[in-house]
Amino acid sequence: MNIKTYSTLTKQKVIIITAPSGSGKSTLIKKLMAQVPQLAFSISACTRIARQGEQNGVDYHFISLETFKEHIKNDDFLEWEMVYEGKYYGTLKSEMQRIWAQAKTPLVDIDVKGALKVKDQFKENALSIFIQAPSIDVLKQRLEHRNTDSAESIQERLNKAHYELSFANQFNQILINDQLEIASQQLVEIVKKFLSL
Ligand code: ADP
Ligand code: 5GP
Secondary structure (H helix, E strand, O other): OOHHHHHHHOOOOEEEEEOOOOOOHHHHHHHHHHHOOOEEEOOOEEOOOOOOOOOEOOOEEEOOHHHHHHHHHOOOEEEEEEEEOOEEEEEEHHHHHHHHHOOOEEEEEOOHHHHHHHHHHHHHHEEEEEEEOOOHHHHHHHHHHHOOOOHHHHHHHHHHHHHHHOOHHHOOEEEEOOOHHHHHHHHHHHHHHHOOO
8 A cells, every 4th residue: 555645544533442351342332333323343354263253354354374464564554463472463554444435434443552553643533442341340240241251361351451451541531331321322422522423
């Protein structure tokens, strides 16, 4: 991609949502997308294996490490991170362009470090939102009730959450996800205001 063309495009808007795992980010994003059709989900590339029910090109572009490295070399990523040990995730510039070409605003669901990188590139054209559970105890309960992770994986996510929470005040908005319906409505309002809807 022509770099000049892309830097012109960063004048477009982007919504960035990040959160410690288990905070309710996926739940809130699903509700947001249903209420704001002007948004489109940016499908990241990643090197992990698809989970049951996940579809290539819908949930992620599931690619090999070799292909991922090729994309890095070609400067195809807006940002990329090794989010978990040996597992790479990245936002493709082409994905953002695909969405802008539909006159929609991309919503990127990415980890805290990636989120700050995108925020830095888009500046006032980015709305960055950090979603937070009311407490670490509630976060732990949500991860346990979700029933998708082993005890070891839950502990790993909780350890990471402490680190991620230390970045919360670098985002434009912190949204506490206590009562789901209230948090969902707040998120819709924040996004609509940013998009002047
Ligand atoms: P994330 O995408 O941040 O990892 P999820 O959306 O998967 O989190 O939510 C984690 C778990 O918490 C899920 O089982 C979800 O149904 C539940 N959950 C989400 N928001 C709330 C809330 N406000 N109150 C209670 N449970 C919630
Ligand atoms: P999961 O493997 O559970 O789908 O996602 C793990 C984490 O990777 C989540 O925190 C998610 O937000 C993050 N993630 C997904 N896509 C990207 C991406 O393109 N870039 C970065 N930096 N993180 C991502």
